[in-house]
Amino acid sequence: MHEPALSLHQAGVSYWRRAGWLRGEPYWALRDVSFTLYRGESLGVIGRNGAGKSTLLHLLAGILSPDRGRLINHGVRPTLLSLQIGFLPYLTGRQNAVLSGILLGLSRREVERQLDEIQAFSELGEFFDQPINTYSSGMRARLGFAVAIRLEADVLLIDEVLAVGDAGFRKKSTEVLKDRIRSDKTVVIVSHNTGMLRQLCDRVVWIEDGVSCMEGPVGEVLEAYERHSPTEGRLRTPVK
Amino acid sequence: MRVPQRYAELVRYKVAADLRAEAARTYLGFLWWVLDPVIFMLIFYVLFGLLLQRGGEHFVQFLLIGLVTWRWFHITVFNGANALPAGHGLIHQTYLPKLLLPLVAILTELTKFAVVLALLLVFLWVSGFGPSPAWLALPALLLVQLALICGVTLLLAALVPFLPDLKPLIGHVLQMLFFLSGIFYDPAEIPEAYRGYFLLNPMAALIDAYREVLLHGRWPGGWMLPSIAVLAAVLIVLAVAILHRYDRLYPKLIRS
Numbered sequence: 001m002h003e004p005a006l007s008l009h010q011a012g013v014s015y016w017r018r019a020g021w022l023r024g025e026p027y028w029a030l031r032d033v034s035f036t037l038y039r040g041e042s043l044g045v046i047g048r049n050g051a052g053k054s055t056l057l058h059l060l061a062g063i064l065s066p067d068r069g070r071l072i073n074h075g076v077r078p079t080l081l082s083l084q085i086g087f088l089p090y091l092t093g094r095q096n097a098v099l100s101g102i103l104l105g106l107s108r109r110e111v112e113r114q115l116d117e118i119q120a121f122s123e124l125g126e127f128f129d130q131p132i133n134t135y136s137s138g139m140r141a142r143l144g145f146a147v148a149i150r151l152e153a154d155v156l157l158i159d160e161v162l163a164v165g166d167a168g169f170r171k172k173s174t175e176v177l178k179d180r181i182r183s184d185k186t187v188v189i190v191s192h193n194t195g196m197l198r199q200l201c202d203r204v205v206w207i208e209d210g211v212s213c214m215e216g217p218v219g220e221v222l223e224a225y226e227r228h229s230p231t232e233g234r235l236r237t238p239v240k
Numbered sequence: 241m242r243v244p245q246r247y248a249e250l251v252r253y254k255v256a257a258d259l260r261a262e263a264a265r266t267y268l269g270f271l272w273w274v275l276d277p278v279i280f281m282l283i284f285y286v287l288f289g290l291l292l293q294r295g296g297e298h299f300v301q302f303l304l305i306g307l308v309t310w311r312w313f314h315i316t317v318f319n320g321a322n323a324l325p326a327g328h329g330l331i332h333q334t335y336l337p338k339l340l341l342p343l344v345a346i347l348t349e350l351t352k353f354a355v356v357l358a359l360l361l362v363f364l365w366v367s368g369f370g371p372s373p374a375w376l377a378l379p380a381l382l383l384v385q386l387a388l389i390c391g392v393t394l395l396l397a398a399l400v401p402f403l404p405d406l407k408p409l410i411g412h413v414l415q416m417l418f419f420l421s422g423i424f425y426d427p428a429e430i431p432e433a434y435r436g437y438f439l440l441n442p443m444a445a446l447i448d449a450y451r452e453v454l455l456h457g458r459w460p461g462g463w464m465l466p467s468i469a470v471l472a473a474v475l476i477v478l479a480v481a482i483l484h485r486y487d488r489l490y491p492k493l494i495r496s
Contacts, residue, residue, distance in 0.1 A: 015492050058491065062335040065488040082333035088257055090264035099257050102250050103334055131264065 005076045005155055005186050006060055007036040011069035012210070013055050029055040031210035032069070037155070037188060039076075042181050044201035044218065045190040046225050052210040053190040057157050060188060076186070079105055079153035083164065084144035089133040093124055093143050096132055100147045114150050122146035123169065138165050145173050149180070156180070158189040194222045251340055255347045262348075273352045274359060277307045284424045296426065298455065301364060305454055306423035306447050308360050312353040313389055313443055314414050320345035320393035321410050324401050328494045338490050339483045342397035346390060357382075364454055372457035381453065381460065384469050385446050391475025398482040401493040421447055442468045 011033045016024040030052045037043050037060075047053045058064045059071060061080040086103040087096050097118050101111030111118075119128045122142040124135075132140055141164040158181075164173055181187045181200045191197055197204055197218065204221040206214040208228075214221050263269035281303045289295030296302065319326075323341040330336060365371065400406050421443040430438050439445045445468065449460035 058332070063332065063488070063491050080333060085333045086254075086330055088261040090261040091257060095257060095260070099253060102253055103330065103336075105246070105334075107246065108249055108253060 002038040002040050004072075004074050005037045005039045006074065006078065007072045008033050008059075008066075008212075009070045009072070010034050011059065011066040011071055013052075013059055013064055014067045028210055030059065030066075033207065033210070033212040034069075035205045035212055035215050037186065039186050040184050041202045042187045042189065042200055044197035044204040045188060045207060046192065046194065046197060046204055046222065047190075047207035048192060048229060051207045053192075053207060054159060056207065057159050057188070057190055060155075061157050076155045077105070077153065078155035078157055078188075079151060080157045080159070081148050081151065083148050084140060085148075087132060087140065087144070090131050092130060093122070093128040093132055093135070094119075097143065097147050100144070101150060104148060104151050105153065106150065111147075111150070118143075118146045118150065121149070138169075141165050142169055145169075149173075149176055155186045155188070158187060160189075160191050160193070194226060198222060247337065247340060250336075251344055251347065254344050255351065258344065258348050259351060270355075273356055277304065277311055277356060280307050280311070288424050294425075298369075301367060301369060301455060302426075302451065303424060304360055304363070305450050306421070308353075308356055309385065309447055309450055310418065310421060310423050310443065312349065312356075313385070313392075314418065315352075316346055316349040316389050317393050317396065318410065318414060319349065321396035321400055322407060323397045324490055325404075325407075325494050331491050331494055337483075338398075338487055339394070339480060342394050345397075346393055350386070361454075369455055374453045374457045374459050377453050377459050380465060381446065381449055384465050384472065387472035387476065388442055388446070388468055391472040391479065394479035394483065395475050398479045398486075401490050417441065417443060420444060423447065439464070442471065 011030060012028055013030040014026040014028045017027045019025045033052075033056060035043075045053055045056060055064070057080060059066060061078050062073075063080070065071070082104065084100065086099050088099065091099070094115060097115060098108060098111045101114075102108055119125075122128070122139075122145070124139060124143060127135065127139065128143075132143065135143070145164050158177070164170065178200060181189060189197065189200060201218050203216065204218050205212055206221050206225050214224055266272060268275065281300065284303050284307075285295070285300060289299045320342040323345045324331065324338060327341040330341070331338070396406065396410060420438070420441055422438070427435060427438055427444060427448050439448065445464045449464065452458045452460055
Protein backbone atom coordinates (compact mmCIF):
# COMPACT_ATOMS: atom_id res chain seq x y z
CA MET A 1 0.00 0.00 0.00
CA HIS A 2 1.31 3.48 0.87
CA GLU A 3 4.11 4.48 3.16
CA PRO A 4 3.45 4.39 6.90
CA ALA A 5 2.88 7.71 8.70
CA LEU A 6 2.44 6.60 12.31
CA SER A 7 2.51 3.17 13.88
CA LEU A 8 1.60 1.91 17.32
CA HIS A 9 3.07 -1.28 18.75
CA GLN A 10 1.27 -2.66 21.78
CA ALA A 11 0.99 0.86 23.13
CA GLY A 12 -0.58 1.58 26.50
CA VAL A 13 -1.33 4.81 28.36
CA SER A 14 -1.98 4.89 32.09
CA TYR A 15 -3.31 7.57 34.39
CA TRP A 16 -2.96 7.72 38.13
CA ARG A 17 -6.18 7.77 40.00
CA ARG A 18 -6.53 8.39 43.69
CA ALA A 19 -7.01 5.45 45.99
CA GLY A 20 -7.10 7.20 49.33
CA TRP A 21 -4.93 9.84 50.89
CA LEU A 22 -1.55 10.26 49.16
CA ARG A 23 -2.06 6.93 47.45
CA GLY A 24 -2.75 6.23 43.85
CA GLU A 25 -3.05 3.34 41.47
CA PRO A 26 -2.50 3.21 37.74
CA TYR A 27 -5.52 3.09 35.51
CA TRP A 28 -4.87 1.95 31.95
CA ALA A 29 -7.00 4.02 29.57
CA LEU A 30 -5.24 2.30 26.67
CA ARG A 31 -3.92 -1.17 27.33
CA ASP A 32 -2.70 -2.73 24.13
CA VAL A 33 -3.12 -0.88 20.87
CA SER A 34 -1.36 -1.77 17.64
CA PHE A 35 -2.02 -0.49 14.14
CA THR A 36 -0.37 1.46 11.38
CA LEU A 37 -1.66 4.62 9.77
CA TYR A 38 -0.59 4.95 6.14
CA ARG A 39 -0.01 8.17 4.26
CA GLY A 40 -3.00 9.35 2.30
CA GLU A 41 -5.59 7.12 3.93
CA SER A 42 -8.61 7.99 6.05
CA LEU A 43 -8.59 5.71 9.03
CA GLY A 44 -11.65 5.44 11.23
CA VAL A 45 -11.51 4.48 14.90
CA ILE A 46 -14.71 2.96 16.28
CA GLY A 47 -15.39 2.21 19.92
CA ARG A 48 -17.91 2.81 22.64
CA ASN A 49 -17.82 5.67 25.15
CA GLY A 50 -14.88 5.17 27.46
CA ALA A 51 -13.10 2.71 25.18
CA GLY A 52 -10.06 5.02 25.07
CA LYS A 53 -10.68 6.78 21.75
CA SER A 54 -9.82 10.28 22.99
CA THR A 55 -6.70 9.06 24.78
CA LEU A 56 -5.70 7.41 21.51
CA LEU A 57 -6.04 10.71 19.64
CA HIS A 58 -3.97 12.48 22.30
CA LEU A 59 -1.33 9.80 21.91
CA LEU A 60 -1.27 10.14 18.11
CA ALA A 61 -1.14 13.94 18.42
CA GLY A 62 1.99 13.71 20.59
CA ILE A 63 0.24 15.32 23.55
CA LEU A 64 0.83 12.14 25.56
CA SER A 65 3.55 9.55 25.18
CA PRO A 66 2.96 5.80 25.60
CA ASP A 67 3.69 4.36 29.06
CA ARG A 68 4.38 1.02 27.49
CA GLY A 69 4.80 -0.19 23.94
CA ARG A 70 5.89 2.17 21.19
CA LEU A 71 4.64 4.95 18.97
CA ILE A 72 6.72 5.39 15.84
CA ASN A 73 6.44 8.62 13.91
CA HIS A 74 7.63 8.16 10.31
CA GLY A 75 8.30 11.87 9.85
CA VAL A 76 4.88 13.51 10.01
CA ARG A 77 3.43 16.32 12.13
CA PRO A 78 0.02 15.14 13.30
CA THR A 79 -2.41 17.79 14.53
CA LEU A 80 -5.58 17.41 16.53
CA LEU A 81 -8.37 19.42 14.95
CA SER A 82 -9.28 21.55 17.98
CA LEU A 83 -12.14 23.99 17.71
CA GLN A 84 -11.88 27.29 19.60
CA ILE A 85 -8.40 26.50 20.90
CA GLY A 86 -6.96 29.36 22.94
CA PHE A 87 -10.00 31.63 22.56
CA LEU A 88 -9.81 34.61 24.92
CA PRO A 89 -13.17 36.18 25.84
CA TYR A 90 -12.26 39.88 25.62
CA LEU A 91 -10.60 39.78 22.21
CA THR A 92 -12.35 40.24 18.88
CA GLY A 93 -13.19 37.41 16.53
CA ARG A 94 -10.38 38.55 14.26
CA GLN A 95 -7.76 38.54 17.04
CA ASN A 96 -8.98 35.17 18.30
CA ALA A 97 -8.83 33.75 14.79
CA VAL A 98 -5.15 34.67 14.56
CA LEU A 99 -4.35 33.34 18.04
CA SER A 100 -6.23 30.11 17.44
CA GLY A 101 -4.61 29.65 14.03
CA ILE A 102 -1.11 30.08 15.46
CA LEU A 103 -1.87 27.58 18.22
CA LEU A 104 -3.04 25.09 15.61
CA GLY A 105 0.30 25.41 13.86
CA LEU A 106 -0.25 28.00 11.16
CA SER A 107 2.13 30.94 10.88
CA ARG A 108 0.78 34.36 11.75
CA ARG A 109 1.13 35.45 8.14
CA GLU A 110 -0.76 32.39 6.89
CA VAL A 111 -3.69 33.12 9.19
CA GLU A 112 -3.74 36.83 8.45
CA ARG A 113 -3.77 36.13 4.72
CA GLN A 114 -6.87 33.98 5.16
CA LEU A 115 -8.79 36.26 7.51
CA ASP A 116 -11.26 37.30 4.78
CA GLU A 117 -12.10 33.69 4.04
CA ILE A 118 -12.44 32.95 7.74
CA GLN A 119 -14.78 35.91 8.17
CA ALA A 120 -16.86 34.87 5.17
CA PHE A 121 -17.03 31.19 6.13
CA SER A 122 -17.99 31.93 9.73
CA GLU A 123 -20.89 34.17 8.54
CA LEU A 124 -20.13 36.56 11.39
CA GLY A 125 -20.22 39.74 9.31
CA GLU A 126 -19.72 42.83 11.47
CA PHE A 127 -19.43 40.70 14.59
CA PHE A 128 -16.02 39.50 13.39
CA ASP A 129 -14.53 42.69 14.88
CA GLN A 130 -16.50 42.50 18.14
CA PRO A 131 -15.21 40.80 21.31
CA ILE A 132 -16.26 37.16 21.35
CA ASN A 133 -17.92 37.46 24.74
CA THR A 134 -20.71 39.19 22.83
CA TYR A 135 -21.15 36.03 20.72
CA SER A 136 -23.69 33.29 21.12
CA SER A 137 -22.24 29.81 21.54
CA GLY A 138 -23.25 29.04 17.96
CA MET A 139 -21.28 32.04 16.68
CA ARG A 140 -18.22 30.94 18.62
CA ALA A 141 -18.53 27.46 17.22
CA ARG A 142 -18.72 28.87 13.70
CA LEU A 143 -15.61 30.97 14.23
CA GLY A 144 -13.77 28.01 15.76
CA PHE A 145 -14.64 25.82 12.82
CA ALA A 146 -13.79 28.46 10.21
CA VAL A 147 -10.28 28.78 11.69
CA ALA A 148 -9.62 25.09 12.25
CA ILE A 149 -10.58 24.13 8.70
CA ARG A 150 -7.73 26.34 7.41
CA LEU A 151 -5.27 23.95 8.94
CA GLU A 152 -3.06 22.17 6.41
CA ALA A 153 -1.68 19.45 8.66
CA ASP A 154 -0.04 16.43 7.06
CA VAL A 155 -1.94 14.19 9.48
CA LEU A 156 -5.29 15.49 10.70
CA LEU A 157 -6.83 13.95 13.82
CA ILE A 158 -10.56 14.49 14.22
CA ASP A 159 -12.68 13.75 17.29
CA GLU A 160 -16.33 13.84 16.18
CA VAL A 161 -16.64 17.55 15.65
CA LEU A 162 -18.32 17.29 12.30
CA ALA A 163 -21.47 19.13 13.22
CA VAL A 164 -21.42 22.61 14.74
CA GLY A 165 -23.75 25.59 14.63
CA ASP A 166 -27.35 25.75 13.38
CA ALA A 167 -28.82 23.48 10.72
CA GLY A 168 -27.54 25.54 7.79
CA PHE A 169 -24.01 25.88 9.07
CA ARG A 170 -23.99 22.27 10.19
CA LYS A 171 -24.64 21.13 6.64
CA LYS A 172 -21.95 23.42 5.24
CA SER A 173 -19.31 22.49 7.81
CA THR A 174 -19.98 18.79 7.44
CA GLU A 175 -19.59 19.07 3.67
CA VAL A 176 -16.29 20.94 3.93
CA LEU A 177 -14.91 18.51 6.43
CA LYS A 178 -16.01 15.52 4.36
CA ASP A 179 -14.18 17.01 1.39
CA ARG A 180 -11.06 17.27 3.51
CA ILE A 181 -11.37 13.70 4.70
CA ARG A 182 -12.03 12.36 1.22
CA SER A 183 -9.05 14.24 -0.23
CA ASP A 184 -5.67 12.55 -0.38
CA LYS A 185 -4.80 13.91 3.08
CA THR A 186 -4.00 11.53 5.92
CA VAL A 187 -6.85 11.60 8.41
CA VAL A 188 -7.76 9.73 11.57
CA ILE A 189 -11.37 10.13 12.59
CA VAL A 190 -12.70 8.86 15.87
CA SER A 191 -16.39 8.16 16.36
CA HIS A 192 -19.03 5.89 17.73
CA ASN A 193 -21.21 6.61 14.74
CA THR A 194 -20.85 3.73 12.29
CA GLY A 195 -22.84 5.46 9.56
CA MET A 196 -20.42 8.33 9.33
CA LEU A 197 -17.33 6.15 9.33
CA ARG A 198 -18.86 3.97 6.60
CA GLN A 199 -19.25 7.08 4.45
CA LEU A 200 -15.83 8.56 5.03
CA CYS A 201 -13.15 5.98 5.78
CA ASP A 202 -10.89 3.64 3.85
CA ARG A 203 -10.15 1.39 6.82
CA VAL A 204 -11.34 1.10 10.41
CA VAL A 205 -9.73 0.11 13.70
CA TRP A 206 -12.00 -1.10 16.50
CA ILE A 207 -10.98 -0.24 20.06
CA GLU A 208 -12.61 -2.11 22.91
CA ASP A 209 -11.64 -1.47 26.53
CA GLY A 210 -8.30 0.04 25.58
CA VAL A 211 -7.37 -2.80 23.24
CA SER A 212 -7.31 -2.69 19.46
CA CYS A 213 -9.26 -5.82 18.71
CA MET A 214 -9.80 -5.55 14.97
CA GLU A 215 -8.38 -3.65 12.00
CA GLY A 216 -9.38 -3.90 8.37
CA PRO A 217 -11.79 -2.89 5.61
CA VAL A 218 -14.64 -0.64 6.68
CA GLY A 219 -17.52 -3.05 6.05
CA GLU A 220 -15.96 -6.01 7.80
CA VAL A 221 -14.90 -4.21 10.97
CA LEU A 222 -18.11 -2.21 11.35
CA GLU A 223 -20.26 -5.31 10.87
CA ALA A 224 -18.31 -7.13 13.55
CA TYR A 225 -18.60 -4.10 15.81
CA GLU A 226 -22.38 -3.85 15.32
CA ARG A 227 -22.84 -7.58 15.92
CA HIS A 228 -20.83 -7.28 19.09
CA SER A 229 -22.44 -4.12 20.43
CA PRO A 230 -26.09 -3.95 19.43
CA THR A 231 -26.68 -1.54 22.32
CA GLU A 232 -24.17 0.96 21.00
CA GLY A 233 -24.16 4.20 22.93
CA ARG A 234 -25.35 2.74 26.21
CA LEU A 235 -22.89 2.84 29.11
CA ARG A 236 -21.19 -0.44 29.69
CA THR A 237 -20.82 -1.96 33.13
CA PRO A 238 -17.39 -1.18 34.54
CA VAL A 239 -14.87 -3.93 33.95
CA LYS A 240 -12.19 -4.42 36.54
CA MET B 241 8.38 27.55 9.28
CA ARG B 242 11.01 26.17 11.62
CA VAL B 243 9.85 24.98 15.00
CA PRO B 244 11.73 27.45 17.27
CA GLN B 245 10.51 30.34 15.10
CA ARG B 246 6.97 29.05 15.32
CA TYR B 247 7.15 28.94 19.11
CA ALA B 248 8.71 32.41 19.27
CA GLU B 249 5.85 33.77 17.18
CA LEU B 250 3.32 31.94 19.32
CA VAL B 251 4.77 33.35 22.56
CA ARG B 252 4.90 36.87 21.13
CA TYR B 253 1.32 36.81 19.93
CA LYS B 254 0.03 35.15 23.08
CA VAL B 255 1.71 37.76 25.31
CA ALA B 256 0.20 40.58 23.27
CA ALA B 257 -3.21 38.89 23.29
CA ASP B 258 -3.13 38.32 27.06
CA LEU B 259 -2.19 41.95 27.68
CA ARG B 260 -4.96 43.17 25.40
CA ALA B 261 -7.52 40.88 27.00
CA GLU B 262 -6.49 41.98 30.48
CA ALA B 263 -6.78 45.65 29.58
CA ALA B 264 -10.16 45.11 27.95
CA ARG B 265 -11.59 43.51 31.08
CA THR B 266 -11.86 46.83 32.96
CA TYR B 267 -12.90 50.36 32.00
CA LEU B 268 -9.57 51.83 33.05
CA GLY B 269 -7.60 49.08 31.29
CA PHE B 270 -3.88 49.76 31.09
CA LEU B 271 -4.21 52.50 33.69
CA TRP B 272 -4.53 49.84 36.39
CA TRP B 273 -0.88 48.86 35.90
CA VAL B 274 0.04 52.29 37.27
CA LEU B 275 -2.82 52.69 39.75
CA ASP B 276 -1.99 49.41 41.42
CA PRO B 277 1.39 50.39 42.96
CA VAL B 278 0.16 53.94 43.60
CA ILE B 279 -2.78 52.69 45.68
CA PHE B 280 -0.46 50.40 47.65
CA MET B 281 1.87 53.35 48.20
CA LEU B 282 -1.00 55.50 49.51
CA ILE B 283 -2.05 52.82 51.99
CA PHE B 284 1.43 52.48 53.44
CA TYR B 285 2.03 56.21 53.33
CA VAL B 286 -1.09 56.91 55.38
CA LEU B 287 -0.40 54.07 57.80
CA PHE B 288 3.32 54.50 58.42
CA GLY B 289 4.05 58.03 57.21
CA LEU B 290 1.08 59.83 58.77
CA LEU B 291 -0.47 57.71 61.51
CA LEU B 292 2.62 56.06 62.96
CA GLN B 293 4.97 58.93 62.04
CA ARG B 294 7.73 56.57 61.01
CA GLY B 295 8.04 57.44 57.37
CA GLY B 296 11.46 59.01 57.25
CA GLU B 297 12.75 61.27 54.52
CA HIS B 298 11.39 60.96 50.99
CA PHE B 299 9.02 58.27 52.15
CA VAL B 300 6.95 58.37 48.94
CA GLN B 301 9.97 57.65 46.76
CA PHE B 302 11.22 55.10 49.25
CA LEU B 303 7.89 53.24 49.24
CA LEU B 304 7.39 53.38 45.48
CA ILE B 305 10.79 51.84 44.72
CA GLY B 306 10.08 48.97 47.11
CA LEU B 307 6.51 48.42 45.97
CA VAL B 308 7.11 48.59 42.23
CA THR B 309 9.98 46.10 42.27
CA TRP B 310 8.23 43.84 44.79
CA ARG B 311 4.93 43.79 42.84
CA TRP B 312 6.84 42.68 39.74
CA PHE B 313 8.21 39.70 41.66
CA HIS B 314 4.94 38.94 43.44
CA ILE B 315 2.60 39.03 40.44
CA THR B 316 4.89 37.10 38.13
CA VAL B 317 5.52 34.32 40.65
CA PHE B 318 1.85 34.14 41.63
CA ASN B 319 0.50 33.99 38.06
CA GLY B 320 3.36 32.03 36.54
CA ALA B 321 3.31 29.30 39.19
CA ASN B 322 -0.22 28.44 38.09
CA ALA B 323 0.54 28.66 34.37
CA LEU B 324 0.17 24.94 33.62
CA PRO B 325 -3.18 24.35 35.37
CA ALA B 326 -4.44 27.66 33.95
CA GLY B 327 -3.42 26.53 30.46
CA HIS B 328 -5.14 23.16 30.68
CA GLY B 329 -7.27 23.97 27.65
CA LEU B 330 -4.19 24.41 25.48
CA ILE B 331 -2.31 21.50 27.05
CA HIS B 332 -5.09 19.06 26.19
CA GLN B 333 -5.70 20.33 22.68
CA THR B 334 -2.25 20.57 21.19
CA TYR B 335 1.34 19.69 21.91
CA LEU B 336 3.27 22.63 23.34
CA PRO B 337 6.57 22.58 25.23
CA LYS B 338 5.23 23.28 28.73
CA LEU B 339 8.03 25.81 29.32
CA LEU B 340 6.17 28.20 27.02
CA LEU B 341 3.25 28.67 29.41
CA PRO B 342 5.13 30.15 32.41
CA LEU B 343 7.30 32.00 29.89
CA VAL B 344 4.22 33.78 28.52
CA ALA B 345 3.28 34.78 32.09
CA ILE B 346 6.81 36.06 32.76
CA LEU B 347 6.89 38.13 29.57
CA THR B 348 3.39 39.50 30.12
CA GLU B 349 4.33 40.79 33.55
CA LEU B 350 7.71 42.01 32.31
CA THR B 351 5.95 44.21 29.75
CA LYS B 352 3.73 45.75 32.42
CA PHE B 353 6.68 46.25 34.74
CA ALA B 354 8.69 48.00 32.02
CA VAL B 355 5.98 50.64 31.66
CA VAL B 356 5.63 51.17 35.40
CA LEU B 357 9.40 51.31 35.89
CA ALA B 358 9.75 53.97 33.21
CA LEU B 359 7.11 56.09 34.96
CA LEU B 360 8.80 55.52 38.32
CA LEU B 361 12.15 56.76 36.96
CA VAL B 362 10.46 59.82 35.49
CA PHE B 363 8.75 60.49 38.82
CA LEU B 364 12.04 60.13 40.71
CA TRP B 365 13.71 62.53 38.31
CA VAL B 366 11.08 65.25 38.58
CA SER B 367 10.97 64.89 42.36
CA GLY B 368 14.68 65.61 42.66
CA PHE B 369 16.34 62.21 42.32
CA GLY B 370 17.77 62.56 38.84
CA PRO B 371 20.15 60.18 37.10
CA SER B 372 23.51 59.71 38.75
CA PRO B 373 26.48 57.63 37.52
CA ALA B 374 25.23 54.86 39.83
CA TRP B 375 22.16 54.45 37.56
CA LEU B 376 24.54 52.55 35.27
CA ALA B 377 24.18 49.70 37.78
CA LEU B 378 20.41 49.63 37.19
CA PRO B 379 20.44 47.26 34.17
CA ALA B 380 22.49 44.75 36.16
CA LEU B 381 20.07 44.94 39.08
CA LEU B 382 17.09 44.52 36.78
CA LEU B 383 18.66 41.58 34.98
CA VAL B 384 19.45 39.84 38.25
CA GLN B 385 15.90 40.36 39.49
CA LEU B 386 14.52 39.09 36.17
CA ALA B 387 16.70 35.99 36.46
CA LEU B 388 15.52 35.43 40.03
CA ILE B 389 11.88 35.83 38.95
CA CYS B 390 12.41 33.35 36.10
CA GLY B 391 14.06 30.82 38.41
CA VAL B 392 11.36 30.94 41.10
CA THR B 393 8.44 31.12 38.66
CA LEU B 394 9.61 28.33 36.36
CA LEU B 395 10.45 26.02 39.25
CA LEU B 396 7.07 26.54 40.91
CA ALA B 397 5.31 26.14 37.56
CA ALA B 398 7.11 22.82 37.09
CA LEU B 399 6.16 21.59 40.58
CA VAL B 400 2.57 22.81 41.07
CA PRO B 401 1.03 20.11 38.81
CA PHE B 402 2.70 17.44 40.98
CA LEU B 403 1.83 19.16 44.27
CA PRO B 404 -1.44 21.10 43.89
CA ASP B 405 -1.22 22.07 47.57
CA LEU B 406 1.71 24.32 46.70
CA LYS B 407 -0.68 26.74 45.09
CA PRO B 408 -2.41 28.07 48.24
CA LEU B 409 0.91 27.90 50.05
CA ILE B 410 2.58 30.20 47.51
CA GLY B 411 0.14 33.00 48.37
CA HIS B 412 1.00 32.76 52.06
CA VAL B 413 4.75 32.58 51.49
CA LEU B 414 4.59 35.63 49.23
CA GLN B 415 2.63 37.48 51.89
CA MET B 416 5.28 36.62 54.46
CA LEU B 417 8.10 37.65 52.11
CA PHE B 418 6.33 40.94 51.52
CA PHE B 419 6.71 41.77 55.22
CA LEU B 420 10.27 40.47 55.29
CA SER B 421 11.57 42.38 52.29
CA GLY B 422 11.89 45.85 53.79
CA ILE B 423 9.28 47.41 51.55
CA PHE B 424 7.80 49.88 54.05
CA TYR B 425 10.72 50.10 56.46
CA ASP B 426 14.48 50.56 56.17
CA PRO B 427 16.60 47.44 56.78
CA ALA B 428 19.07 49.78 58.50
CA GLU B 429 16.62 49.88 61.44
CA ILE B 430 16.98 46.16 61.97
CA PRO B 431 19.43 45.31 64.77
CA GLU B 432 22.89 44.48 63.46
CA ALA B 433 22.67 40.92 64.81
CA TYR B 434 19.72 40.06 62.55
CA ARG B 435 20.47 42.21 59.52
CA GLY B 436 22.77 39.65 57.90
CA TYR B 437 20.03 37.02 58.01
CA PHE B 438 17.46 39.52 56.81
CA LEU B 439 19.52 40.26 53.70
CA LEU B 440 19.74 36.56 52.88
CA ASN B 441 16.28 37.09 51.40
CA PRO B 442 17.22 37.98 47.82
CA MET B 443 14.26 40.33 47.38
CA ALA B 444 15.22 42.27 50.55
CA ALA B 445 18.77 42.59 49.26
CA LEU B 446 17.62 43.67 45.80
CA ILE B 447 15.17 46.28 47.08
CA ASP B 448 17.86 47.67 49.35
CA ALA B 449 20.22 47.87 46.38
CA TYR B 450 17.62 49.63 44.19
CA ARG B 451 17.26 52.33 46.87
CA GLU B 452 21.00 52.72 47.24
CA VAL B 453 21.28 53.32 43.51
CA LEU B 454 18.17 55.43 42.92
CA LEU B 455 17.97 57.52 46.11
CA HIS B 456 21.58 57.75 47.27
CA GLY B 457 23.54 57.41 44.03
CA ARG B 458 25.68 54.65 45.55
CA TRP B 459 26.84 51.53 43.70
CA PRO B 460 25.59 48.21 44.98
CA GLY B 461 28.58 46.39 46.36
CA GLY B 462 29.71 43.06 47.63
CA TRP B 463 28.75 39.57 46.62
CA MET B 464 25.03 40.21 46.68
CA LEU B 465 24.35 40.47 42.93
CA PRO B 466 26.65 37.63 41.82
CA SER B 467 25.26 35.28 44.49
CA ILE B 468 21.65 35.98 43.54
CA ALA B 469 22.58 35.51 39.86
CA VAL B 470 24.12 32.11 40.61
CA LEU B 471 21.10 31.08 42.69
CA ALA B 472 18.78 32.15 39.88
CA ALA B 473 20.81 30.23 37.28
CA VAL B 474 20.63 27.05 39.37
CA LEU B 475 16.85 27.42 39.77
CA ILE B 476 16.37 28.03 36.05
CA VAL B 477 18.44 25.01 35.02
CA LEU B 478 16.61 22.79 37.50
CA ALA B 479 13.18 24.06 36.44
CA VAL B 480 13.86 23.68 32.71
CA ALA B 481 15.16 20.15 33.31
CA ILE B 482 11.97 19.17 35.18
CA LEU B 483 9.67 20.80 32.62
CA HIS B 484 11.52 19.05 29.81
CA ARG B 485 11.68 15.68 31.55
CA TYR B 486 7.95 15.53 32.30
CA ASP B 487 6.75 17.42 29.22
CA ARG B 488 4.28 14.70 28.22
CA LEU B 489 3.34 13.71 31.75
CA TYR B 490 1.85 17.12 32.62
CA PRO B 491 -1.30 16.64 30.48
CA LYS B 492 -2.13 13.63 32.65
CA LEU B 493 -1.56 15.48 35.92
CA ILE B 494 -3.73 18.41 34.87
CA ARG B 495 -7.21 17.03 34.32
CA SER B 496 -9.74 19.52 33.10
